[in-house]
Amino acid sequence: GIQVEQSPPDLILQEGANSTLRCNFSDSVNNLQWFHQNPWGQLINLFYIPSGTKQNGRLSATTVATERYSLLYISSSQTTDSGVYFCAVEPNDYKLSFGAGTTVTVRA
Amino acid sequence: NAGVTQTPKFRVLKTGQSMTLLCAQDMNHEYMYWYRQDPGMGLRLIHYSVGEGTTAKGEVPDGYNVSRLKKQNFLLGLESAAPSQTSVYFCASRSRDRSYEQYFGPGTRLTVT
Numbered sequence: 140g141i142q143v144e145q146s147p148p149d150l151i152l153q154e155g156a157n158s159t160l161r162c163n164f165s166d167s168v169n170n171l172q173w174f175h176q177n178p179w180g181q182l183i184n185l186f187y188i189p190s191g192t193k194q195n196g197r198l199s200a201t202t203v204a205t206e207r208y209s210l211l212y213i214s215s216s217q218t219t220d221s222g223v224y225f226c227a228v229e230p231n232d233y234k235l236s237f238g239a240g241t242t243v244t245v246r247a
Numbered sequence: 248n249a250g251v252t253q254t255p256k257f258r259v260l261k262t263g264q265s266m267t268l269l270c271a272q273d274m275n276h277e278y279m280y281w282y283r284q285d286p287g288m289g290l291r292l293i294h295y296s297v298g299e300g301t302t303a304k305g306e307v308p309d310g311y312n313v314s315r316l317k318k319q320n321f322l323l324g325l326e327s328a329a330p331s332q333t334s335v336y337f338c339a340s341r342s343r344d345r346s347y348e349q350y351f352g353p354g355t356r357l358t359v360t
Binding site: 140143170172180182184187225227233234235236237238239240 | 278280287288289290291292295297305306335337339341348349350351353354356
């Protein structure tokens with residue numbers, strides 16, 4: 140099956156810092172989503188982005204489908220950004236495959 | 248519009264007991280999914296359904312059964328719970344005709360002692 144690798148596994152930020160999370164995948168995909176899992180365990184949809192660039196407030200994402208990677212940018216980080224960020228991809232079979240996640244800790 | 252809901256939110260079982268987790272969605276989605284999440288890991292697909300009356304195995308189906316008798320509901324059953332099934336279970340749904348974006352429920356935390 141498709142392989143999804145996220146880096147770095149852990150990230151510690153000072154409030155106000157910027158960061159970039161990366162997701163590499165091993166095959167072409169129809170769907171790529173970024174999720175934020177908050178400290179209460181809730182999975183929040185951030186972006187549906189199989190290709191191109193999107194922005195939502197302080198977050199933005201870019202997927203380069205031909206090179207099989209996606210980047211999630213967090214700017215001016217806040218403590219509420221803490222949690223685990225997951226990348227998930229769907230090749231062409233209705234099923235999402237998840238990476239192991241990047242754990243982000245933002246310190247005040 | 249409640250989205251995807253899951254019942255119960257928490258449950259503790261003893262080894263060998265059975266239970267059913269209920270997932271309901273009000274978005275008229277064709278596809279529904281059950282995942283489990285273990286500490287330090289991403290979500291892994293247990294079973295999924297592409298329509299009412301159809302189910303299929305995912306990555307980790309052993310020890311679980313599912314049913315999709317109504318389009319809006321997807322049930323996950325544990326016939327004889329084992330400690331290895333201690334996990335957080337997430338349900339998700341997706342439309343066939345619009346974007347491929349999946350929507351997740353709030354999760355069910357299950358502990359098997």
